[in-house]
Amino acid sequence: MSLVSGPGKGGHVAGAVPNELRLVIDNHVSYIQSLDTRKDELEYWLTEHLRLNGVYWGLTALHLLGHPNGLPRDKTIDFVLSCQHDNGGFGAAPGHDAHMLYTVSAVQILATVDALDDLDKRAKVGKEKVGKYIANLQDLNTGSFAGDEWGEMDTRFVFGAFLALSLMNLLDTIDVSKAVAYIQACANFDGGYGVSPGAESHSGQIYTCVGALTIAGRLDLVDKDRLGGWLSERQLPNGGLNGRPEKLEDVCYSWWVVSSLAMIDRIHWIDRNKLSAFILRCQDTDKGGISDRPGDMVDVFHTHFGLAGLSLLNYPGLEPVDPA
Amino acid sequence: MSHIPTLPPDEIDFLAQVLAKDAKNYHVWSYRQWLVRHFSLWDSELPYTEILVQRDVFNNSAWNHRWFVVFGQHTDPTKHSIKKNDSYTEVPPDIIQRELDYSMAAISVAPQNQSPWLYLRGILRKQGRGTSCLRNFAEQFADLNKEDEVRSSHALDFLADAYAEEQEKMKSAQVLDLLAIRYDPIRKNYWDYRKSQLGLEQVGVS
Numbered sequence: 001m002s003l004v005s006g007p008g009k010g011g012h013v014a015g016a017v018p019n020e021l022r023l024v025i026d027n028h029v030s031y032i033q034s035l036d037t038r039k040d041e042l043e044y045w046l047t048e049h050l051r052l053n054g055v056y057w058g059l060t061a062l063h064l065l066g067h068p069n070g071l072p073r074d075k076t077i078d079f080v081l082s083c084q085h086d087n088g089g090f091g092a093a094p095g096h097d098a099h100m101l102y103t104v105s106a107v108q109i110l111a112t113v114d115a116l117d118d119l120d121k122r123a124k125v126g127k128e129k130v131g132k133y134i135a136n137l138q139d140l141n142t143g144s145f146a147g148d149e150w151g152e153m154d155t156r157f158v159f160g161a162f163l164a165l166s167l168m169n170l171l172d173t174i175d176v177s178k179a180v181a182y183i184q185a186c187a188n189f190d191g192g193y194g195v196s197p198g199a200e201s202h203s204g205q206i207y208t209c210v211g212a213l214t215i216a217g218r219l220d221l222v223d224k225d226r227l228g229g230w231l232s233e234r235q236l237p238n239g240g241l242n243g244r245p246e247k248l249e250d251v252c253y254s255w256w257v258v259s260s261l262a263m264i265d266r267i268h269w270i271d272r273n274k275l276s277a278f279i280l281r282c283q284d285t286d287k288g289g290i291s292d293r294p295g296d297m298v299d300v301f302h303t304h305f306g307l308a309g310l311s312l313l314n315y316p317g318l319e320p321v322d323p324a
Numbered sequence: 325m326s327h328i329p330t331l332p333p334d335e336i337d338f339l340a341q342v343l344a345k346d347a348k349n350y351h352v353w354s355y356r357q358w359l360v361r362h363f364s365l366w367d368s369e370l371p372y373t374e375i376l377v378q379r380d381v382f383n384n385s386a387w388n389h390r391w392f393v394v395f396g397q398h399t400d401p402t403k404h405s406i407k408k409n410d411s412y413t414e415v416p417p418d419i420i421q422r423e424l425d426y427s428m429a430a431i432s433v434a435p436q437n438q439s440p441w442l443y444l445r446g447i448l449r450k451q452g453r454g455t456s457c458l459r460n461f462a463e464q465f466a467d468l469n470k471e472d473e474v475r476s477s478h479a480l481d482f483l484a485d486a487y488a489e490e491q492e493k494m495k496s497a498q499v500l501d502l503l504a505i506r507y508d509p510i511r512k513n514y515w516d517y518r519k520s521q522l523g524l525e526q527v528g529v530s
Contacts, residue, residue, distance in 0.1 A: 189391055189446030198361075198396040199354045200388035232514045233438060239510075245438040246382040247348065269514040 001054035001300065002035040003047035008284025008298040010251075010291025021280040023310065024288065025317055028303060029067050031288025032058045035300055036071075051093040052083055056105040057304035059112055064307045064319050077115050080106050081123050088125045088133035089148075099148045100137055103130065104160035111167045131170035134161050142185075143178030144196075154195050155186055159208035162215040163324075171215070180218050183209045191226030203234060203243040207256040214263045214324040228266035231257050239274030240293065250292045251282045251302045254309025259323035262312055272313045279306045331363045340372070347376060348385045357392055369393040381430055387439040391446065394423060423447055428461055435465040435476035445482070459486040468498060477508045484518060493522045 008031065035058060038044050047054065055076065062070035083090045083106060089098025090106040107130070110116045120126040137146045137157065145157035158179050165171045185197040186209055192201025193209035206227070213219050234241040234257045240249025241257045254275060261267045282290045282302070289298025290306035311318040339356050343349065360369055370393050376386035398415060424447055430440040448455060455462070465479035474480060480503050487496035497519050504515035 188388070189395070189450070190442040194388075195350070195354050196357075197399070198357055198392040200350065200385050202350060229514060230442075232511050235510055237510065244348070245384040245442075247384075266514075269511065269517070271510045271512070274510060 001051060001058045002038045002041065002044040003050050003054045003300060004035070004038060004041055004043035005291075005297035005299045006289075008287035008289040008291075010282035010284060010289075010296055010298055010302075011294025012284040012286055021277055023280060023315060023317060024283060024285045025065050027285065027288035028283075028290070028307070029062060029065050029070055029288075031298070032062055032300060032303065033070055048093045049096060051096075052080065052090060052102040052105045052109075053092065054300055055079065056109050056112075057300045059109055061300070061304040061307050063112060064304075064311050064321060066317065066319055073113050073115075076109065076113060077118055080109050081118070084124050084130075086125060088129035088131075090130075097148065098133070100134065100145065100157045100160050101147065103134060104164045106130075107164040107167050116168060127168050127170070131165055131168055131173055134164055135170075135173045137161065138174050138179065140175065140178065143175060143180070143182035145179070155183065155193065155205050155208045155212070156195075158183060159212040159215075162212045166215050176216050180213065180216050180221070183212055184221060191223055191230045200244065201230065203231070203241070203253050203256045203260070206231070207260050210260045210263050211324045219264065222264060224264040224266065228261060228264055228269050231261050231266070232269040235270045235275065239271065239276075239278035241270070241275065248293065249278070251279055251290055251309070252292065252305040254279055255305040255312070258309050258312045262323035267312065276310060276313055276315060279310055282306060328362075331359065331365070335359060336365070336368075343376070347380060347383050350385070353385050353389060357389070357396075360393070361396075366393055366397045377430065381434050382437055382439065384439045387443055391443065394419065395450070420447060420451065424458075428458075431461075431465070431476075435479060438478060441476075441478040441482065454485065454489040455482050456486040456489040459483060459490075462486065466499075468495065468502075471502060471506075474502070474507055477503060480507060488522055493524050496522055497524055 059071055059076065062068065080090070082094045083092070083096070083102060085091065085098040087098060090103045091098050092102045107116070110118065116127065119130060137148070138161070139146060139153065144153045145161045146153055147157050161174060162171065162179070165174060183193065186193045186199070188194060188201045190201050193206045194200050194202055195205050199205070210222060213221060233245070234243070234253060236242060236249050238249060240251070241253035242249050243253050243256070258267060258270070258275070261269060279290070281294050282292070284291070284298050290303040291298045292302050307318065308321055311321045312323060336359065339352055342352050346352070359365060369389065373386050373390040373393060376383055377390070380386070395415060424444065427440040427444040427447070431437065431444070444458070445455065448457070462479045462482045465476040466474045466483055480499050484496050484499040484503070487493070487499065500515045500519045504512040508515065
């Protein structure tokens, strides 16, 4: 799966009149399938450090588009397993160092193709040890999680740990309440959450904090009205969403903001029609793919998050998605 | 990370150079926060945030850093609890007033700017005060008697709460309608929800 940008460009939309905007499902499917054939491009190799994430985004997007078999299942599983290290963790690609982010993607991919059991049947290292790799990244002082042995802390890693472990039914191997307390410490004066205590509220980090609290069953700790109000303010007049006050709109926030709102039951606090129209305008309806905003090149990351956002908004023709 | 005993001499300047090019870079700010906490650089940071806000009053990262510098030093992130916003040292009243004055001045410069309004509300909340104490201030930017001349939807938002606190529910509803219909219709459902929280009889469908 290549993470190259292009060749399509968002905003290249046939029938630019709003009521003619539609989701070009088949073109997006072809676009995603074509990504793994672009091994002759330099960018394919320059994005190797994100390869496993890329597979997750492409695969999930295909599922949302109603094409679950769009990527060859066996090859996908083989690739995932080839990224595993002896300590249970996964790297972004064969030979790349293990890290929480790629371990989470690995678990998500295997869960999506119903192959989590392959971890015990075929993998170098089984489910329990994968779980241990993740659990060992918890800092028992603060409750937070590091990304790898080098110690970077980020609420994304807390969410990633909760997500992967819950998919493998191993959530009880970590100190959930301590991690929850850490998330509480990341709650800010404006109702949002940041990457660490005191860090600026950011829609992406909010998604990870609210997602983790959802998995832990502790949404009671969220001031939903205040957070919902802050999240609804992410919508700009053009219908798109930004990540923080006074920043530009970006299609990926269609997922992070909208899923956060969905988890706190306030998805109706943004204008769904305007957001859908914005996402559709970010397509290249000819070559397929979605970009961060009209005029920029498409890529699989924004394609995935744009589609996920549309699914949450109940756009017809897409499979439903769980916000957590 | 605790293996660095002293602050590398050029580090803060280096970060300032980077922020001069990309003033809202999330990673740089979070690293700067780590440095501030680790080396107790609290006092020198406040002037820096003022420079950044002066350059761009809309820089939400700078506003957040100000909060961190003023209030965050009184919070130990490892001694958190499940309760909301537990700080374990008080901030003196003259500092509180200074912060209120600072945010109100920034609002006066650019009333349609979310950051200082959030900052202002944050301080009031921390003090356990509602918004009604500053209703006169907010009314400079949004006056129900001059509906055509509203200068800030955030002022309307603020006043909706202020009037509700003072039991002027009809006035609060009027403000919320102004937001839903005219000044911030994209968030209509949110303003309608706020109206539903007032506990008024359903007068009619807007």
